[in-house]
Amino acid sequence: MNKGKVIVITAPSGAGKTTLAKKLLADFPNLIFSVSATTRPPRKGEVHGKDYYFLSVEEFQKNIKEDGFIEWETFYNGSMYGTLRKDVEYHRENGYFILFDVEVKGAKNLKNVFGSECLTIFIKPPNTEVLESRLRSRGTENDKTISLRLERAKMELTKASEFDQVIVNDDFDIAYNQAKDLISSFMSS
Numbered sequence: 632m633n634k635g636k637v638i639v640i641t642a643p644s645g646a647g648k649t650t651l652a653k654k655l656l657a658d659f660p661n662l663i664f665s666v667s668a669t670t671r672p673p674r675k676g677e678v679h680g681k682d683y684y685f686l687s688v689e690e691f692q693k694n695i696k697e698d699g700f701i702e703w704e705t706f707y708n709g710s711m712y713g714t715l716r717k718d719v720e721y722h723r724e725n726g727y728f729i730l731f732d733v734e735v736k737g738a739k740n741l742k743n744v745f746g747s748e749c750l751t752i753f754i755k756p757p758n759t760e761v762l763e764s765r766l767r768s769r770g771t772e773n774d775k776t777i778s779l780r781l782e783r784a785k786m787e788l789t790k791a792s793e794f795d796q797v798i799v800n801d802d803f804d805i806a807y808n809q810a811k812d813l814i815s816s817f818m819s820s
């Protein structure tokens with residue numbers, strides 16, 4: 632059996648990558664979500680082991696020490712996020728493709744690790760006004776966090792050209808179909 636390849640969706644927060652990733656998972660039965668570990672608290676409705684592994688800082692640091700992460704980053708607010716090595720290897724050995732939803736630095740690190748076995752897709756909001764209104768309408772964060780995310784997002788937008796593919800998420804259905812086509816051809820290549 633061929634080892635599964637990896638697909639990385641990345642974007643500044645608010646570009647719509649998580650919605651896109653969830654729909655892709657529903658459409659590709661051979662695609663498995665890489666559940667990351669994080670030290671941030673769960674948001675309403677998030678489930679441990681499904682959305683994230685919610686770890687204490689001590690547990691997270693233990694994984695770093697034991698080389699349990701393929702990559703990990705400290706995000707804008709001091710929370711840590713990381714991709715666990717164990718799950719990814721297990722699913723790839725069994726022929727599954729793995730979908731990652733990670734921030735921009737993590738996406739670059741994953742590309743460095745997996746090389747041609749990895750497709751990176753950068754999702755771009757049509758402009759920063761749209762990005763801001765999406766972040767606000769989520770209603771999960773306060774003003775300070777939103778402006779920190781926006782600042783970071785503007786910096787991340789300058790990195791788009793460093794990824795294999797860029798999709799502009801203006802109309803969701805169009806963006807989704809583009810992502811689906813890119814992934815289908817990567818899977819069969």
Ligand code: 5GP
Pocket residue numbers: 642643644667668671702703704706712713714715732733734735736737738
């Ligand atoms: P959120 O707190 O909104 O769930 O995630 C914040 C950011 O961390 C998002 O851009 C998300 O894609 C990213 N992220 C989630 N898991 C990982 C991971 O394992 N590694 C890295 N580098 N970023 C991650």
